[in-house]
Amino acid sequence: MSALDDRPAAANFVRDLVIADCEQGTFGGRVQTRFPPEPNGYLHIGHAKAITVDFDLAAEFGGVCNLRFDDTNPDTEDASYVKAIVDDIGWLGYEVATPLYASDYFLQLVDWAVLLIRQGKAYVDEQDGETISEQRGGYGNPGTESPHRDRPIEENLDLFARMRAGELDEGAAVLRARIDMQHENMQMRDPVMYRIRARHHHRTGDGWKIYPTYDWAHGQSDAIEGITHSLCTLEFDGHRPLYDWYLDQLADAGVLPYEQPRQSEFARLELTHTVTSKRKLLQLISDGVVDGWDDPRMPTLRGLRRRGYPAESIRDFCRFIGVSRTNSRNEIELLESFVRTRLNAVAQRRMAVLRPLEVVIDNWPTDDSGVPLVEQVELINNPENADDGTRTAPFSGRFWIEQDDFKAEPPPKYYRLTPGREVRLRGAFFVTCVGLDTDADGNVERVHVTYDPETRGGNASDGRKVKSTMHWVSADHAVDVQVALYERLFSAEIPGEATGDVFDDLNPNSRELLEDCKAEPALGDATLGSVVQFERLGYFAHDLHAPLLFHRTVGLRDEWANIQKRKG
């Protein structure tokens, strides 16, 4: 654990609740949480918040957090997602001893359902879904009771057994809790506990013909595992009375193995310029807007990872934004600031030129046969970390600079290379612009400079200063690389706010692939997946597979860009 991880957990209402429970001995001093994803999609930044809250809270109070797959709907779930989710959680930095599955409790759940039937608290309803829905009533109007609501217990037992045995067709019947069709909370109007679904399940195979609903499975799974604090998002707030009702019945029957767990809800994470809805992420892929779940523009953990976001920075962010019940949306800039903070400390510096402009040193020395001499200059790997040491880079009479770093006619406050001005080439020499070559259209093709041999290493012996230090890459030694530049996937802060359709706010320039970039030779020794800083440009991640492809993780804070933006 690094220094940033040591900061005390921020105050929040859930943590206060846990502290109060510990003081009062509510759960015998135990704290146990769970993260319950449904294995039907990939984890994204929103899940990262839930994971961080669930795992950190348990860890802080000496408890454990279970990873439990909520695999109660065989229609959409798949084993491949299970694997990816376990993998992503591990990458985020959390240890999962053994993944658990709601499907492991199917037998227990059925036993408990039978218990409720015997107590007259559940019944089989043979009406179709549409009828049941109509009878549920609406906001303000009470529901009406099913004609099957008062059928004899033996009949319910028999019908439920037949549902389970596969003797009834899909949709022919459901098991319902017998609560209150007049209840002002819709969730309490005799909710469905089981539906008939003769499907293959990724873990239980073809044995089950009925599957429990979320509400019936979730709280009971919590109880079986000994969960104390069942944390979920705000939209489940209305389900809490039902969560408690089921557990109350089982507690009254004396069958719960642990203290009765409690559910608390907090606001989900929303980010500006980002969508996290599973449906919309899927559509981005199927429409070909992005390349897949791990496209560096995706808010998925796999995407962020490929983009170069350190797992620690995601955790820092999730810890910092807090836990509350206020619907809110965090600025993506905050996430990026945590990424920069982490990367600034650990990323080694390298030089690369994205849009090359050739510079020739007119007074550079040659050997007897007219070949330019080559100097090796020493460069610091990371000014933030002396232990990273130094490296050398070749320097000769021709090099590349960024097109942006030269202006024939400089705008106000521009202090990079311009005719007549002297600048420093990082770690090398001072050079002064003495001329330029242009093509037929007047575009700058090449810049001519002279260098001062007395400035070797980057300092003038007479102590004179220059306004600007620029990065460069020796033209005769450059490594050709490709760089993918990324901007926000959605240009609007709140995608879809204006028209109702998030896809109207897609940024057409979310990716720009630069094929003709020049990098210093040290970049040739790629460590796949690692992140470096290209000096003055930003942080760039080596692709996981292609050694000479770099993804821009995030740019450096750029005051010059702000100055230009302000001028419009």
Added chain:
RNA sequence: UGGGGUGUGGUGUAAUUGGCAACACGACAGUUUCUGGUUCUGUUAUUAGGGGUUCGAUUCCCUUCACCCCAACCA
């Protein structure tokens, strides 16, 4: 239409439960610097509105308003 939830700067969270509204991001102005990065400093708020109780209210009471969630055999 009924029920539930939430309102603190541009943004997100705090405030020892009635005592100078704090932290961070962003923005702006400086500082430092061989990265227009980093560092450091400063500026950026009548706590949704209106009443009340009190010496004193983000906190307690009344009231108005705004936003979010709920009528899947999804989770």
